[in-house]
Amino acid sequence: MSNTQEVALKYFQEGYNCAESVVLATTKNPAATAVASAFGSGLSCTEGMCGALSGGVLALSLTKGKGARHESAELGTEVKALVEGFQTTFGSTGCSTLLGFSLTDKDAGEKFQAKGCFETKCSLYVKYIIEELDHLLKPTQPL
Template sequence: MNGEKACHYFTNGYLCAESVLLAIAEATDMENPCIPAVATAFCSGTSRTKGICGALQGATLAVSLTHGRNSPEQSIEDCYSLVQKLTDHFNERNESINCFDITTCDLSTTQGQTYFQENRVKQNKCLPIVEEITDFTINLLHSKA
């Protein structure tokens, strides 16, 4: 259900990391005026640099917002452990954490963006990833609560 909400955001103008973060924030009653803006640069494989998938980045931001530190005295262990589980799960399901590997198109080029549109990569690859990682992350956060 929450993954469906992320897909709704994604199909209605928000990008991958923004959509995942918005849906997780809503599901976990997380309020922060920086959401979704804090996720924007992480979309499209970290701003079209062929980097980490934005859906994974949005989920990682949600983990950090819920389990990150607010002072140097606090432990990093819960946050790091959750992100490691999240990343391992994502990598196992998608055989990579890298946007370029998953989409097989270079979003930094006009040709790559055209390929992305014409081959419905968003619908065929990205939307299922956004949905699944949102639901997985929410379950992960609830199991840790």
């Protein structure tokens, strides 16, 4: 496991959501964490994209998007590769599909704990995204 993966998982264990953990570990910019907050838990429990994946897209955009210090014309290609790689590896990009239940279920917290989702699912998604970002962001420096 890379140092960045360890840092992201530490943030995740400390209570940052999956998107916040990815963004903070990769950009090292605490202000960027606020940008990521609504993207965790499948876009704030709306059955959306996995928060770790959303955090990865945000990290790429913050680091390589328009106006960033290391702006890249390849940003769209890199985002597409990140999303497609995640889809291929895990079979879906949707949080609810990945977890096997909806975070809007009234017993979602109990299901999350009972299924060990933090350890057996979400941590894997965070580690995967960080590994991919390590390759995509290697030539640049964090914000």
